[in-house]
Amino acid sequence: MNIDMIEAAAKRIDGKARRTPLLSSPFLDEIAGRRVLVKPECLQHTGSFKFRGAWSALSALDPDIRAKGVIAFSSGNHAQGVALAAREHGTTAVIVMPSDAPELKINNTKALGAEVILYDRATEDRDEIGARLAGERGLTLIKPFDEPLVVAGQGTTGLEIAQQAAELGVTQAEVLVPCGGGGLTSGIALALEAKAPGMKVHPVEPEGFDDVARSLKSGKIEQNPATTGSICDAIITPSPGVVPFPILQRLCGAGLVVPDDDCLRAMAEAFTRLKIVTEPGGASALAAALFHGETLQSDTVIVVASGGNVDAALFSQALAKYGK
Template sequence: MTSLALIEAAARRLHGHARETPLLNAPLLDAIARRRVFVKAECLQLTGSFKFRGGWSAISALPPEARSRGVLAFSSGNHAQGVALAAQRHGIAAVILMPADAPDVKIDNTRAYGAEVILYDRATEDRDALGATLTARRGLTLVKPYDDPQVIAGQGTIGLEIAAQTRALGITEAAVIACCGGGGLSSGIALALEPHAGFRLHTAEPAGFDDMARSLASGARETNPAATGSLCDAILTPTPGALTFPILRRLAGRGCVVTDDQALQAMSLAFAHLRIVLEPGGAVALAAALFAPDLPDTVIVTASGGNVDPAIFRTALDRFPA
């Protein structure tokens, strides 16, 4: 299981390979939110999302013989790119199973990082079954998008950075909101911040795909009724992870739920006031800080990804001019 020690070990392996991303703040954004909002800009991470951390952590932790045979990942795009670049920099092969409806920019970038991309229909095909077949057939090691201890540990390094950056700013209490699909990012950050009693992790998800929020409320893993139907493609997962949910059930507060329009508005405001580019799934935590009720005076959010389709980004700017 992932622990603080595993996260600290992942941080040592990531040192010099991943970026330490900034914690951004803008007074005009604070005024809109009516609270202080600090944005952990993982959209500026290598490959445009936090997923590089987990990919590097998992691949670098493999025994050399297993690593040499290559890795497999399945992802709508951000985990795909993170694993592809980590594999390329380790000099090994990567095969990536991606849904055919993933944004073209994510598919194209994954291929550009040197990976072999295999597309599937997420509405009719079981990616887990397809992945198991490919793993067995080619001798690859599967790097899961969130339900893997080393992946969780890699994402948890963001929590270590948040702890250090907030300490430098004199912040000792805050809600920390993480964009959430299967829960790898959320659970990793929650574990990293567990020693810091003033911080409480909350998840953020799009309406209709809020399986983690409903699971935290019920105490059992809930399932989404549909596989598609939100602009937040990066965080559409069927149910919370088997490894991640127990961590979040123990450490997380209530989950936040936002609409696609709120995510688009957060994208526009992030561009206007922070000059960063976010994708819808990477903007839901900021949307929660802007629009969710009953949050404290200081909120830290993950801007988890910026690999947005240009047409969707234009829609955000046109529909919600700042």
């Protein structure tokens, strides 16, 4: 993995993925006690950054291989990204999703033309199911983070951050990224290493699912004790991926951990101050910046709002509790 792969992905993605803006609000700066810049990947196609990695991977496949179809396993955001990228490449997608994924994500994935296969997150192994189906049907497995082409695609977010921050005169910053398997976090860290070396990336995770923070501390890949039990469904991956982890180790600062409830608060602030819709996991880095910034040191913090695929009921719950 290196910056050349990310720049190659950026070329393939150009005109396909959306260049999301960099948002801000004086009200958020006031809460955080420092300047806050938000990269709203919830505005990306399919409502999360995952479309970048999916497009990167599918566009790099041999056309004959791609034509046989692809398969992915995902709680919903990678699912939608792969489904749309497959449809736009004129091929088919099979998506293996946990049965407790948000209904909106399941429905959208189907509506984007994918065949959806549900599994039980607590008792079944999605990797095994994915690998078996791929073998049986001749499908190419598009892994959600343990795939260099996917990491390269997510890294294009970092290229944009470096350029957009520089336009605002910002070259020194801590960059907070919601972190599941580490694909987005490692991709951004690699991009910034090359393009904005004054920036330091920190992964953000929900309380009880801080496998990446613990892995960075211990120096080896740690597991989460559970695979369910947080509203941050997008980022409660069992452990950091083997492709991202060495990159995270080499480039990232300590992981930050936020309670679920602060993600709801951050969702309400993003609603009121930025006019964007975020899902709990997607708002975790904003929650860290606004409510858990004690360990941060830079004058500017850049936050990735990684996704916005949230059911209306849960969003309304966040507004009822913390909205204005």
